[in-house]
Amino acid sequence: MTTATSRTGHLPRTVLVMAAAAVLVVVVPVLGLLWRVPWSRFPELVTSEASLAALGLSLRTSAAATALCVLLGVPLALVLARSSLPGLRTLRTVVLLPLVLPPVVSGLALLTTLGRTGLLGARLEAAGISVAFSTTAVVFAQTFVSLPFLVLSLEGAARTAGTRYEAVAATLGARPGTVLRRVTLPLLLPALGTGTALAFARSLGEFGATLTFAGSLQGVTRTLPLEIYLQRETDPDAAVALAVVLLAVAALMVLLTQGGAGRRSVARRRDGVPR
Template sequence: MTTQQERRSGRRASAARTDAGLPGWVYLPALIGGIFIVLPLVAMVARVNWGQFWILVTSESSVAALWLSLKTATASTLLCVMLGTPMALVLARSRFPGLRLARSLVLLPLVLPPVVGGIALIYTFGRQGLLGGTLEVLGIRIAFTTAAVVIAQTFVALPFLVLSLEGSLRTAGRRYEAVAATLGANPTTVLRRVTLPLVLPGLTSGAVLAFARALGEFGATLTFAGSLQGVTRTLPLEIYLQRETDADAAVALSLVLVVVAVLIVLVTRRRGSEGVV
C-alpha cells in the first residue's frame, strides 16, 4: 500500500511540475478542443427520448444487433490476440530486411477507409475472390455471413493491438529476457515466463482497444458482410438504418454505444496507469 501511495504521489508531483511549465495560452485551445469533443455528446444526450429509452433499446432488432455486435467483437478480439501478439513480438524483437515495410503493411488498416478494407476483403474471400473461389468449391462461404463480420472487424482492429503491444515491448526492453536466457531458459520459457507477464498491461490495453474498434466497425462490415438482421447487422448498422426511419431509436442506440465506449476508455486508462512504475 505504501509503495502504491508513493508512486501516486510521485506521479502527482511530476504532473504538477509539468503543469508549472505550460504557457498560459495553451489552455485556451485545449479548452476549445475539449468542448469540440464533449458538446456533440451533450447534444445527443439532450436529444434522447428518455420516456421511451428502454423500449427503444430493447426492441427485437436492437437486441439482436447488440448481441451480434458483442459476440462478433469478442470473437474478433480473440483473433486479434492470437494473431497480433506474435506479430508484435516479431516487429519488436526481430531484425530482418524489410522490417519497416512489414510494420507499415501491418498498420495499413489504420489509415485505410473502412469501405476500402471491405472491398479488399470481398476480392479476397468473396465468391470470385482470390481465396473465395477455392473456398466455395470446398463448400465454405464467407462473404455476407457472420464469419464475414468477424473477419472485417479483425481486419480493422488488429493494428490497434499490434501497435499497443509493440510499444509495450519496446518500452520494457530486453534486459530481463537476457538474464533469463543467461540462466538457461529456452526461448519459449522466456516468452511465457518473462516477456508476456512483463507486457501484460500493454496486451490488455491493446485487446480492449481492439474490442472497442471491432464493436464500432461499420464500413468494412457493411461492404463485406451486408446487413441481414440476426446474421450480419451489427449495432452500428442498426443505428444507421434506424436513423432513416426512427430517429429516437437511432439516438438511443447511439447512447448505448457511447456508454460502452466510455467504459472501455476508463478500463484502458486504468490498465495503463497500473502499468506505470
C-alpha cells in the same frame, strides 16, 4: 497560484486554452447526443427485438474478433519489435494500413479476396465454404480493422521495455518458450490489456468494412452500428438511443484502459520510479 501552476506542470496559458478547445471539440457533440435522447422511451427503444439482436451479434463478433487479434497480434508485435528480419519496415507499413484506409476500401479488399468470386473465396466456394455475407465475414472485417490497434500498442510497449530481462533469463538457461511465457508476456501484460480493450472497442464500432463485406442481414450480419444507420432513416429516436448504448460501451472500454494506466502510474510513484 503556486498550487495551480504545479498542477498544470508550468504549461503556458496558450497550451491550456488550446487543450480546453480540444476537449470541447469532443465533449460538445457527445452532450448534444445525450440531450437528444428521448429518455422516457429509452428502455423501450433499446430493448426492441431488432436492437437486442444487433447488440448481441455485435458483442459476440467483437469478442471473437478481439480473440483473433490477440492470438495473431501478439506474435506479430513481438516480431516487429524484437526481430531483425529484412523488410520489417514494409511489413509494418502493410500491417498498419487498415488504420488509414477508408472502411469501405477495407471491405472491398476483403470482398475481392474472400468473396464468392475472389482470389481465395472462389476456391473456398468450390470446397463448400462461404465466407462473404455471413457472420464469419463480420468477424473477419472487425479483425482486419482492429488488429493494427493491438499491434501498435504492444509493439511500442515491447520496444520501451527492452530485452534486458529476457537476456538475463536466457543466460540462466531458460528456453525461448519459457522466456516468452514467464518474462516477456508478464512484462507486456498492461499493454496487452490496453490493446485488447482498444481492439474490442474498434470492433464494436466497425461499420463500413462490415457493410461492404458482410451486408446487413438481421441476426446474421446486422451489427449495432448498422442497426443505428438503418434506424436513422426510419426511427431517429431509436437511432439516438442505440448510439448512446454504443457510446456507453466504448466509454467503458476507454475507462478500463485508463484505469490500468493509472494503477501502473501509482505503482511507479510508490516504488520511486519516475513516470
